[in-house]
Amino acid sequence: MITGTIARISGPVITARNMTGSRMYDVVSVGRAALPGEIIRLEGDEAVIQVYEDTTGLMIHEPVENTGVPLSVELGPGLLASIYDGVQRPLPALYAKSGNYISRGIMVPGLDRERRWAFTPVKKPGDRVQTGDVLGTVQEFHLVHSIMVPPGVSGEIKTITSGEFTVTDVVCTLADGTEIPMLQRWPVRKGRPFVKRLDPEVPLLTGQRVFDTMFPLVKGGTAMIPGGFGTGKTVSEQTLAKWADTQVVVYIGCGERGNEMTDVLTEFPELTDPRTGYPLIERTIMIANTSNMPVAAREASIYTGITIAEYYRDMGIDVALLADSTSRWGEALREVSGRLEEMPGEEGYPAYLATRLAAFYERAGRVICAGSEEKTGSVTIIGAVSPPGGDFSEPITQNTLRIAGTFWALDANLAYRRHYPSVNWIRSYSLYLEDVEDWFSEKVARDWYQFRGRAMYILQKEIELQEIVQLVGPDALPDKEKVILEIAKIIREDFLQQSAYSDDDSFCPLEKQYWMLKIIIWYYDAIRAAMRRNVPLRQLLSIPARSEIARMKEQRDLERLKKLSDTVWEQTENLEVQTCSTAA
């Protein structure tokens, strides 16, 4: 084992001497307190190390031991419903060892060593297997967890046993003597292998109208949610964690508030997945490096999360990874880089920021998984971005923009007036619209795309008209433009706004989204038709159905909602009769 000594300590970064033979990203144990760290630069016999714990108390000349392995996570049954720190130490285990505060130098494995899992083989002795092949399964809550041949391993099965095992027990041996337990390790900084990337075509549904209908995301895609403080990034991430239609969700609280992790921890066990009826916590894995936890572990937390996500993907599962906030990760990178006295790029970020960001988002994707069976799985990444001063021109936002397929721009002015989600409908976009068009027209309705397009048009038109209003006042507009303002208002208030805290509306099924929008657009068409028959606009805007439109969100009965579309037509047509009869 390579053992060196500490030569310099500067916050979370230390330099060790006599480290010849070390490799980049090797995990080291620093000092007598055995603090975990990772080599991030090698220069001659010196290694620069980022330490995952507070370095207070370390001294020059204390020993540094290289473990010879890169920073890795443990993969296997027992990940679901766990909450980990940035380097995969289970927080409940840390609590058991050190109480309410996280003290240093505690090593706890990521997966429980005592717990036994019932393993059911699907292969038999004599079968030839390769990387990614499913050897057998374990029931992890409601998920059938595939135990797969680890990357780089293949051969003929000699023994494979069913029964109750711990994660480290050998469940299968190969003819060449290789022993395979359920637990695998994988270095976090390297993507797990797969066969082939697929084009996205299936939307990732979230139950949020502004996302699903207006700016859809796809399974295997990437989305960014930038916004100043208080605009709703965290609520969006948590809402997505609740309602995304994936089997597994990885939630990374990266440099954010402790109480927000508590939220997830206390709320998710009580909420049920609207699609399966099971508690949400049972499909969720949480990684918490809160803002007051060591900064180097913040950098690692993102990789820990994505590696776990890839592992489930490899089983042929759809996984959503939520990272709140990627800016804190970037800042951790900057802080460490600053301590290394590297040449700073824009706003002090290291020059490799863009590459690192891209490499992270590249790990999203829908793929044909490794293995001889046909499996497709996906990892979707949804990253919150926290631009300083809410100014999107800063490096993290700009670099992420180049990569992300969906851009959900949050807007402080909308948040100030409590328009939530505060997604700015003019600034936001989805590059996946065309990819999902077929899916929507097949699964929802042929005219989905058309209604969406018309709604967007009305919203865009509203902006233009508002500019005119600002100059000449609202009365100067002709009726046919006033209608647009009114309908745009309905779209904003009665469609786009969606409270995450509403019992009736926090999750809106896709079909309901479609009907809500359709009714609004039909109302628009009905008004225009009636206006051609000279029905006064005032009357058209005050038909009783309008207040029903305003309460569509609360309507849980889809059939009744659908009837509203007829009501809208009837009431506008009735008006014509009335006006005719009064005229007669």
Place this chain on the structure above:
Amino acid sequence: MQHGSLITVEYQTVNYVSGPLIFVERPKEISFGETAQIILPDGEARTGQILDISEDVAVVQVFEGTRGIDSHVTTVRFTGQSPLLDVSYDMLGRVLDGVGRPRDGGPAIIPEARLDIAGMPINPYSRDKPAEFIQTGISAIDALNTLVRGQKLPIFSGAGLPANQLAAQIAKQAKVLGEGENFAVVFAAMGITYKEASFFMKEFEESGALERVVFFLNLADDPTIERIATPRCALTAAEFLAYTHNLHVLVILTDMTNYCDALREISTAREEIPGRRGYPGYMYTDLATIYERAGRIKGCTGSITQIPILTMPDDDITHPVPDLTGYITEGQIVLSRDLFRKGINPPIDALPCLSRLMNLGIGPGKTREDHRNVADQLYASYAYGRDLRRLVAIVGEEALSELDRNYLKFADHFEKRFISQGNVERSIETTLQVAWELFSLLPDEELKRIKQEYIDRYRTLIISGG
């Protein structure tokens, strides 16, 4: 702060002084983060802390500043310990300096414990959700941006705006409904004037709460770098009172902008790459180690609620100090110069305010069933009224419909009657009552954010009652 007693080596190797930092050569057996005692040529003793060590040199920040330190006679002793604070229940009622030494002429604190001022991160798994409504008696807070026990809710102020009055009013009036009190206040001053500090003392004295308060005072003419330690000392005392003595502690930290400036001074002296406006890139993390020390812990009856106060330079909310604070705290109360000029008191600008924990503290059984809806409606209507003001400035009021004119009126009344309340304390019922009175300016159909049943219940109440 205290130092350990086993002093082993003395160094007379200060070879370089830069701003608040000294560079000590050839240090041995010293540890990162430990405190140092620096003895000046005239015998004065100062306290420092190690920020960086290599085999050749240790960088030490000196809390009291480096004036008078020379490179021949000055000696440095390392204490082997990180900065500690003596804490005791008897701190209540005491006035201490910025690092916890008596400033009131009273006796030394007899320690029940000696704690590291840096604190340790709370395991997120151990946190308990804040859930109890604190009635501050201020409508703009109680109705719109409710404070909850264990929350960190800062006041974003501007130079000359009455943030102190507001904070003092909150500290005086804050109560949790239907509960006997077991409270304490820890007040940390960083670089504020003597006058400001004595204003708070007087306020506490008048309300008879002085013996429930611990003051940590680093005033404007006290050493700048000491400000780095002041909030940490204050929170260490607060944690001790909350988690050892089961008190509900309200911590007021003022002015965080001065704290951040001290941080910037050190960073500059270390020649670090400056971030926005010269503040260090790690300021977010640094502030988090202060603000995240608010909250509740499972199994503990005590709690820590924080009200940091900061001055937005140039009233600019995007300045790094308010910006990074807002990214960490659980909302913000923002004061507005415009409203102040209009005579609105407190001049709280509702729109950029936020309480992220509000939903945990309101609703039936806590405040009232219509609370959420009322708040949302007030926001929506006020925001619309404010938009109209801009429009009116261009096209004149005549161009507006009657409804829109009512919205304008609503916005005015909202500021004058709802936000502005002077020194009067309002119960949550009164606050909601005022809100419903304002809603009478608008027709029912406009109250879209409010459930029909609440409109039926509370609107009639107003109309028949008023």
